[in-house]
Amino acid sequence: MVLNRKQAPNLNRSAPDRGLVSALNFQPMRLEDVDRVMAIERHAYEFPWTEGIFRDCIRAGYYCCVLVREDALLGYGVMAVAVEEAHALNLCIDPQAQGQGYGRALLDHLMRKARLAGAARMLLEVRVSNFIAQALYASVGFIEIGVRRNYYPDRGGREDAIVLSRMMV
Ligand SMILES: CC(C)(COP(=O)(O)OP(=O)(O)OC[C@H]1O[C@@H](n2cnc3c(N)ncnc32)[C@H](O)[C@@H]1OP(=O)(O)O)[C@@H](O)C(=O)NCCC(=O)NCCS
Numbered sequence: 001m002v003l004n005r006k007q008a009p010n011l012n013r014s015a016p017d018r019g020l021v022s023a024l025n026f027q028p029m030r031l032e033d034v035d036r037v038m039a040i041e042r043h044a045y046e047f048p049w050t051e052g053i054f055r056d057c058i059r060a061g062y063y064c065c066v067l068v069r070e071d072a073l074l075g076y077g078v079m080a081v082a083v084e085e086a087h088a089l090n091l092c093i094d095p096q097a098q099g100q101g102y103g104r105a106l107l108d109h110l111m112r113k114a115r116l117a118g119a120a121r122m123l124l125e126v127r128v129s130n131f132i133a134q135a136l137y138a139s140v141g142f143i144e145i146g147v148r149r150n151y152y153p154d155r156g157g158r159e160d161a162i163v164l165s166r167m168m169v
Contacts, residue, residue: 023070024068024074025067029064029076034055034058037076040073040075040093044092044094047152054078057078062078063110063113065109065110067106074093075106076106077091077106077107081113086121087122091124104136107140115169123145140166148161148163
């Protein structure tokens, strides 16, 4: 999966607000949403995707969704599903809205969509330094199945990706 995150783990964060999470909407990402998606992408990642990548994913028919609450776009997910396998390519929450349960809700949503599309398992990559995302994935049963060496750009070099997998059935 995607790129670097800037935020270090904060062990003093408050518990997720379940009321906020229950008011969420998941909508298909449209080309018109890409500007707002990019604003979040640039803040959330040190090495963001380009606008063109999001447009290509939408046009290619990947599952691309935005997470909306009261007209505010809080995050988004991009996932490819092929031959019974779902590959989560991007999952991101606006840094200002992180730590409130939205990331977990978004991942749950992607897993539900993967199941509905007939995927038997979901795969994703995560930076070795991205401890927050790793904690989220581990908490819902993803397990490490490999490492892709030098997968991500990094300051002054490259960073490895951990490949994670979860059965959907
Ligand atoms: C990873 C990401 C999607 C998590 O979203 P989030 O809304 O902040 O996470 P949630 O509030 O739903 O928390 C889900 C879990 O993540 C972990 N987590 C979230 N924030 C954390 C923090 N500040 N410190 C430590 N663990 C944290 C916890 O395991 C948490 O579960 P818990 O609340 O039961 O303890 C979000 O941080 C993000 O968008 N990061 C930038 C993009 C990115 O790195 N995407 C993943 C690429 S592989």
